[in-house]
Amino acid sequence: xxxxxxxxxxxxxxxxxxxxxxxxxxxxxxxxxxxxxxxxxxxxxxxxxxxxxxxxxxxxxxxxxxxxxxxxxxxxxxxxxxxxxxxxxxxxxxxxxxxxxxxxxxxxxxxx
Amino acid sequence: xxxxxxxxxxxxxxxxxxxxxxxxxxxxxxxxxxxxxxxxxxxxxxxxxxxxxxxxxxxxxxxxxxxxxxxxxxxxxxxxxxxxxxxxxxxxxxxxxxxxxxxxxxxxxxxxx
Numbered sequence: 506x507x508x509x510x511x512x513x514x515x516x517x518x519x520x521x522x523x524x525x526x527x528x529x530x531x532x533x534x535x536x537x538x539x540x541x542x543x544x545x546x547x548x549x550x551x552x553x554x555x556x557x558x559x560x561x562x563x564x565x566x567x568x569x570x571x572x573x574x575x576x577x578x579x580x581x582x583x584x585x586x587x588x589x590x591x592x593x594x595x596x597x598x599x600x601x602x603x604x605x606x607x608x609x610x611x612x613x614x615x616x617x
Numbered sequence: 618x619x620x621x622x623x624x625x626x627x628x629x630x631x632x633x634x635x636x637x638x639x640x641x642x643x644x645x646x647x648x649x650x651x652x653x654x655x656x657x658x659x660x661x662x663x664x665x666x667x668x669x670x671x672x673x674x675x676x677x678x679x680x681x682x683x684x685x686x687x688x689x690x691x692x693x694x695x696x697x698x699x700x701x702x703x704x705x706x707x708x709x710x711x712x713x714x715x716x717x718x719x720x721x722x723x724x725x726x727x728x729x730x
Contacts, residue, residue: 511659538718547621547708547721548660593659597716604673604715610659 508532509596511608518584519616526579526592526611534596537570537577538605542591584615619643623709623722631730635697638725642690642711648672650719651684651694652708660708666692667715696727704729 509530518524528537536555540548552561554570554577561568565588567580581588591612595605622641630636642649647668652660663682665672668689677684681700686692696703706726710719 535716546723547710548719549721550718553718591657595719604662604665605719607659607662610657612657 509594509606509608511592511594511611513611514609515612517614517616520586521583524581524584524613526581526613527576528578528594528596528608529576530596530606531575532596532606533574533599534606535574535599536597537574538595538597539568539577539579540593540595542593542610543589548591548593581613584613586615586617589613589615621709621711621720621722623707623725625725626723627726627728629728629730630699632701633698635695636699636727637696638694638707638709638727640692640694640709640722642692642709643720646711646713646720647689648712648715648717649686649692650708650710650712651692652710654706654708654724656705663694665715672715699727699729701729703727 512527538553539551542548552568557572557574559570565582569578591610593610594608598604624639649666651663653663654660663677664674664684666686669686684694706724708724710721712719
């Protein structure tokens with residue numbers, strides 16, 4: 506059974522601080538997606554990483570895919586209250602159905 | 618493009634009653650997903666359709682949950698009879714193909730009394 510473990514489960518920090526969220530597995534994925542979900546809404550895709558070692562930036566958010574395509578990280582620089590939400594990672598299985606394996610999420614609160 | 622549409626947004630029923638949710642995916646998306654999300658947790662896949670065929674329903678409690686995607690477009694998810702532990706948000710998502718980025722609706726928040 507493929508699993509994606511996210512850490513930390515919960516993080517509450519002050520505006521302006523930096524943070525990193527991790528997504529780890531013992532399985533290899535063809536790609537990994539990061540989503541953000543706000544209360545009362547569905548998850549919204551932030552980025553997809555495909556190549557081992559790939560780094561993508563989205564304003565103050567930096568996403569990295571591990572060299573072995575088993576893990577990923579999300580780093581936020583100078584966090585803002587608007588970054589508050591549930592961050593979810595999802596790995597695309599190498600199986601024939603290309604199913605997504607979901608992490609349990611990191612609940613992030615940025616205090617002004 | 619129009620997003621994934623779900624209805625209703627909220628539903629309150631008593632245990633042992635039945636309930637149905639509806640989803641209209643993004644036009645042209647072959648893959649449709651139903652998820653159950655407990656408050657504060659990640660989504661749990663209930664069923665995945667590829668066009669009108671079922672790809673994965675391994676986590677669907679088939680004694681009480683059913684889903685269909687007639688004509689490979691709209692989909693309905695039904696619970697009959699509902700239990701207290703079914704209280705959750707039910708999310709529908711669609712993607713061009715399996716494994717591709719998913720587009721989610723805003724979900725239906727179900728409360729069982």
